[in-house]
Amino acid sequence: MNGPKPGLLRPALIGGAVAGILSGSPLFCLCCLWIIGGAILASYLVAKDSPVSLKAGDGALVGAFTGIFAAVIRAIVSLPFQTFNVALLRKFMERLAEFTQEMPEGWDTWFNRGAGPFSIAWFLLELVFWAAIFAVLGALGGIIGMALFGKKTPPPAQGTKNETSQDTGHRQS
């Protein structure tokens, strides 16, 4: 009745890669929907290979892993785009300057210099934070995916017909 469940990590890595690459690219901004979509994909991949029905809890696990992988991959993918991101960020900061008077001193020269010095500490702090947020979003997507794809229709048990006819015969007598 309870067969072996398939592994979760490989589908989570695939879903996380898709979500991380798309969310890390500045060209396709769909907010958190990439993470949820990647987790749904991971759930689909798990359910596809599973001989048994999977539950929402399984979806939450694979989705959480997907979110964590997505955060790591997003952090790596976004590095080459930093120059482009800097240009986008500059536009945002210029817009922000219209609303606030307390912009960091010399912020515009920071953009002229480029992305600025890379800080591993800040990178890791951001990564941990994103991983936590993406894990929750991923869990949600994983649960939705498992609800959509996780149920298996069990094959009819062999010998049911014979048993039924025997029961019927028994009842009738």
Next chain:
Amino acid sequence: MSRRRILLVYLGTLAGILAWLGAIGLAPYLRSRGVPLGKFIYVCFSPVCHQIPARSFVAWGYPLAVCARCLGIYSGFLAGMALYPFLRGFSTVRLPKTKVFLALTAPIAVDTAGNFFRLWATSNILRLGTGFLWGIILPFYLLTGLAELALKDKKQIE
């Protein structure tokens, strides 16, 4: 014991969404007061939202920490949390019907696709509304999954 665990999952999630929405509104307030923490909150929400000012509602003279659509989703999530005890209770957990999910997802999916492919441009009110509709159904999934993890093999899971 199982009812208590489901209730704890519910309360934890409720606290989380209240804090999340609170931070969204706190960011512009702190910014209007010149408190640096406001900027930090904006940065925290940046991974999950484009935060384009033209697509965000304004409070205290500054855009909220997320766009109108995201605000709708999170507000809808809170509304779903408010409905949950009346529709499900805390004795068991079960997933919503797929038809209901698809019906509530269709508006945001169509609207997002239309905007993404530049077929049309939607107003912030409509973005808020479609996000709200989708957000309502989400707690029914999240709570079910989290409760199953908390309860593991308890028989109360359907």
